[in-house]
Amino acid sequence: MNLFNNKNKSLDYSKFFNTSEPISEDFIFKIDTSLGNGLNQYVLELTHYGVINYTVDWGDGSNTVVNSDIVSTHNYSLAGIYEIKIKVISGVINYFLGFPKQDYLKVIEILNIGSYKPNTCVFYACGYPNYGLINFTDVCFIIGVGNSNFQTTTIININLNFDNATRLRQTFRHATATNWNFLLNTNIPNVVDMYRIFSGSCNLDSLTYQLLLIHWTGWDGTTATKTLKNNVPADFGNSRYEIGGQSEDARNYLINTLSWTIIDGGGI
Secondary structure (H helix, E strand, O other): OOOOOOOOOOOOOOOOOOOOOOOOOEEEEEEEEOOOOOOOOOEEOOEEEEEEEEEOOOOOOOOEEEEEEEEEEEEOOOOOOEEEEEEEEEEEOOOOOOOOOOOOOHEEEEEEEEOOOOOOOOOOOOOOOOEEEEEEEEEEEEEEEEEOOOOOEEEEEEEEEEEOEEOOOOOOOEEEOOOOHHHHHHHOOOEEEEEEOOOOOOOOOOOHHOOOOOOOOOOOOOOOOOOOOOOOEOOOOOOOEEHHHHHHHHHHHHHHHOOOEOOOOOEO
């Protein structure tokens, strides 16, 4: 039986959910000092607010305790790849490691979000040549404006929470993922703007797109069961919905009832 044409079938999303535990309480990422400007150093420019208190393990046996609004620069004795760990107590708004920060080209992999939850986690255009390999095992919360958070990144594994996000403009533009099923563990009750969210060279597949339409609306075969905002622009790139299936019904509901403007690859 066709999964999507069975309009009364209750879909089981549990197999797509990421329920793995964090590998560390630290925020962990890797750098290659030979990239970017080629200097044997790394400039860490986190966004701060309030009482600042965190420790940076630079990956070469050196540690820095940060308790003021500063840009932390660390010099390495040798060029190479280093794993940096940040243990945050307070005061970090986001881990803005991507463009236009000074050393965004040196970031080659982001491994773990850690136990501390900043307001936003912005990784736009991190790293080179793969522009940031995102490999999170813990939940990454996107709160408020999530513009371009993962633009041009390669996502290996991530667990996102969009519950309090309002704008997801270009969030995954030009991003690629080994598997987009992590999206089926998200909800978007407060989102008013998804302009170009999956546009460009983003490789969101049609099956995940179809499941996502059903999941985000809470489509039960006949009606939507979740509350969403009206007049939301949403760009799903070349992903395609299934004609005559639940995904088309959910899509029609978004367009005809909630007045969404949807860009996608059409029906199949």
